[in-house]
Ligand SMILES: O=C(O)CCC(=O)C(=O)O
């Protein structure tokens with residue numbers, strides 16, 4: 001994730017979980033969570049005609065519909081940077097099982113969850129992301145963040161083992177399913193840009209996939225807190241599944257926050273900064289955030305998709321011409337991640353990460 005705020009991805013100061021706060025007969029939301037949620041942009045009315053584009057994977061794969069669907073994909077990436085994917089090959093049972101395990105995990109006692117708590121110097125595990133100073137505003141979200149693929153990068157000490165039962169198996173299947181979907185959709189996005197999909201298939205076949213499970217408990221003052229503040233993801237693409245039908249994800253579109261309405265078996269795909277660079281800015285990584293509600297827990301599962309370490313992050317040569325000069329620098333994926341962490345260590349200079357990549 002990247003954001004306009006300062007976030008140290010490698011270490012986070014422990015703070016009470018939201019569920020813990022709520023269990024302490026909370027009378028008022030603590031000051032550290034309160035902020036002016038509507039300070040930047042208005043939220044589009046629920047009945048507005050703004051709806052996320054819906055893409056059909058089976059049509060992208062079918063020679064009869066391929067071209068039309070590819071054009072739709074191009075428009076979705078260009079004008080929204082985010083879309084719902086349906087007709088994909090991920091079996092409902094794999095997703096539903098992961099949803100159940102996620103809910104079960106967050107419903108364990110605080111003590112049990114803490115077995116998997118983040119450790120200093122590592123963002124993996126259960127906790128809250130990006131707490132780097134005592135006076136930082138906090139987000140209304142509990143999470144567990146795990147590197148899932150390649151399998152050798154897994155730190156199993158953070159993976160729930162006995163409770164919830166079969167959590168590890170569910171996440172193993174889910175992450176492989178998401179990887180397969182990501183490799184395929186990234187290939188189609190490359191085609192929509194007129195690029196050679198093969199290069200992308202290879203880079204993402206050997207890529208890394210990190211999964212963040214979010215729990216947004218109900219809040220007595222939902223209009224004054226934020227679940228996750230506005231940011232653009234530093235991934236190439238991000239795949240999100242909602243564990244129910246409660247809207248929470250909002251995307252910034254034409255100066256308004258637009259709610260993403262969950263659709264059954266849909267996977268929300270958003271463009272990340274890597275794809276913005278590769279496309280030379282034709283596709284933009286959209287700003288998005290998570291709102292919370294006052295009634296029910298909302299759970300989401302987010303898979304961040306990255307290429308293998310040698311992949312060159314740079315505007316694709318086919319998209320560069322005398323009329324369209326390169327807008328972004330070139331760096332390997334390893335350098336890109338390093339640069340992201342370095343900037344954060346230097347503290348917030350108010351410049352969004354994407355701007356630091358511009359020529
Ligand atoms: O849970 C959501 O709706 C958004 C999550 C998100 O943007 C993230 O984890 O990067």
Ligand SMILES: [Fe+2]
Pocket residue numbers: 001231232233238288
């Ligand atoms: Fe995000």
